[in-house]
Amino acid sequence: MADKQNTWRKFQEKMKDKRCAKKATKTTKGKGQEGEKEELIVQRLSAEVHGKAQKYSRVGPRKFVEFSDMEMTVENIKRACTAYYRKSVGPGMVCDILAGDQGPSCKTIKQIPNLKLIHVRFIPEIDGDLEGLEAIEEIKAEASQSCPETSNQSVNDFGQSVKVPRSFAFGSPPRMNKKPKLVPKSLSVSTILQLGKLVQTKTTLIKLYSFNFESLIWSAIPVPVEFEICSDVLGEGGFRKAYKAKASTKDFCDKTWVVKRYKPEAVAEIEKINQTVESQLRKVVQMHHLAKNFAENISKKVTEDNLSEAFGHTLKYRSIYLGEMPDGEYVIVEEFVDGTFTKYINNDGGICESQEDELVQKAECLTHFSYIQSKKQVMVVDIQGVGFNLFDPEIASAVLVSESEVMFAAGNLSEVAIDNFISIHTCNRYCRYLNLESI
Numbered sequence: 001m002a003d004k005q006n007t008w009r010k011f012q013e014k015m016k017d018k019r020c021a022k023k024a025t026k027t028t029k030g031k032g033q034e035g036e037k038e039e040l041i042v043q044r045l046s047a048e049v050h051g052k053a054q055k056y057s058r059v060g061p062r063k064f065v066e067f068s069d070m071e072m073t074v075e076n077i078k079r080a081c082t083a084y085y086r087k088s089v090g091p092g093m094v095c096d097i098l099a100g101d102q103g104p105s106c107k108t109i110k111q112i113p114n115l116k117l118i119h120v121r122f123i124p125e126i127d128g129d130l131e132g133l134e135a136i137e138e139i140k141a142e143a144s145q146s147c148p149e150t151s152n153q154s155v156n157d158f159g160q161s162v163k164v165p166r167s168f169a170f171g172s173p174p175r176m177n178k179k180p181k182l183v184p185k186s187l188s189v190s191t192i193l194q195l196g197k198l199v200q201t202k203t204t205l206i207k208l209y210s211f212n213f214e215s216l217i218w219s220a221i222p223v224p225v226e227f228e229i230c231s232d233v234l235g236e237g238g239f240r241k242a243y244k245a246k247a248s249t250k251d252f253c254d255k256t257w258v259v260k261r262y263k264p265e266a267v268a269e270i271e272k273i274n275q276t277v278e279s280q281l282r283k284v285v286q287m288h289h290l291a292k293n294f295a296e297n298i299s300k301k302v303t304e305d306n307l308s309e310a311f312g313h314t315l316k317y318r319s320i321y322l323g324e325m326p327d328g329e330y331v332i333v334e335e336f337v338d339g340t341f342t343k344y345i346n347n348d349g350g351i352c353e354s355q356e357d358e359l360v361q362k363a364e365c366l367t368h369f370s371y372i373q374s375k376k377q378v379m380v381v382d383i384q385g386v387g388f389n390l391f392d393p394e395i396a397s398a399v400l401v402s403e404s405e406v407m408f409a410a411g412n413l414s415e416v417a418i419d420n421f422i423s424i425h426t427c428n429r430y431c432r433y434l435n436l437e438s439i
Helices: 002-033 074-089 131-146 166-170 189-194 264-272 277-304 358-373 414-424 429-433
Strands: 039-050 055-058 063-066 093-098 118-124 152-155 161-164 204-209 223-236 240-247 256-262 320-324 330-335 378-381 384-386 389-391 394-397
Touching: 039 074, 063 074, 074 093, 074 118, 204 330, 223 256, 256 264, 256 277, 264 277, 277 320, 277 330, 277 358, 277 378, 277 389, 277 394, 358 378, 358 429, 378 414, 394 414
Parallel strands: 039 118
Antiparallel strands: 039 055, 039 063, 093 118, 152 161, 204 223, 204 320, 223 240, 240 256, 256 330, 320 330, 378 394, 384 389
């Protein structure tokens, strides 16, 4: 009896050792493969959810997407997928990574449940981020659920939209909808009498063109937006005058905007360097996105290195568009920032305020960071705005003219601005938080 028990105990210990050895092998393999991905397996999904289950439909089969020599980040995954699907999705579309066929959108790598299979969709760009689109989709989802008698749409494996009657899809009769309560507007007597006369149109239709920084593509089809532009000048710089504006078009009416127009003398200076106002303003928008990207990379590094408490608020740039007026004049349209305007760094690289000020130090840090990140090729200058919200940056480049074209915009003072900033700048605590090499 004792021999049988000893034999059974030895057998159990042998099986336990075997299982532990297998588990250790799997763990080792998993760790060794991490960070060595040279390609991703990607499943493209439809732009919108469909059906009662509110799922994204598959568009085509899974694909191998090249991902060699790239760090595993959300931005790099989007960049690789955008490059792979560029021909099929067309311009003006941005890549959105989903957690699965029911979403939601993933903002960080940790939110992606399975890196072995990446789910993506391509959607029109709105304001450079996805929060507005997610809000719109929530409204659409609620609308589809409240209107069951309408057709249910699905997408087949070829990306074609197929309409299926909802009664066939769900096997149930349509429900009656409750009509929303309409609250009539209360009118004053003066307003009532005003409607007896022809109401004059006070809005200006501006065609807005957006720049997709992920794919470096300009939108080919503009978005027409109605603005009521104030006749009083809001502010004035060396090149442009700014006017406050309010939009009446959906997706733009919840914000206040600024329309910036070039002065006649500035137009003459632009023509002297063989450029048009349109090309110059397109570069202005591109510069804004480049400066915004540098600022966002600082914010990302602060978060990843757990420096948020020590570093505090980071600088940021808001939305911007190229606008075309009804008479063909090109303008800049960007978000209005309320508050006291301050210029921290001039376009010649000079410091405009006390270097003891927190915002000035963070502005200097941004300029320093842009120079190091670009391998000393460009430097963000003309840093100005309201508090931590910046606008109207300039880029000073080490090379002023490339292939007979002036780099960036007319305010590029090139090596003059770069050398001037380097001679004045002293690394502050924010430069040291980011471990920036001295310049």
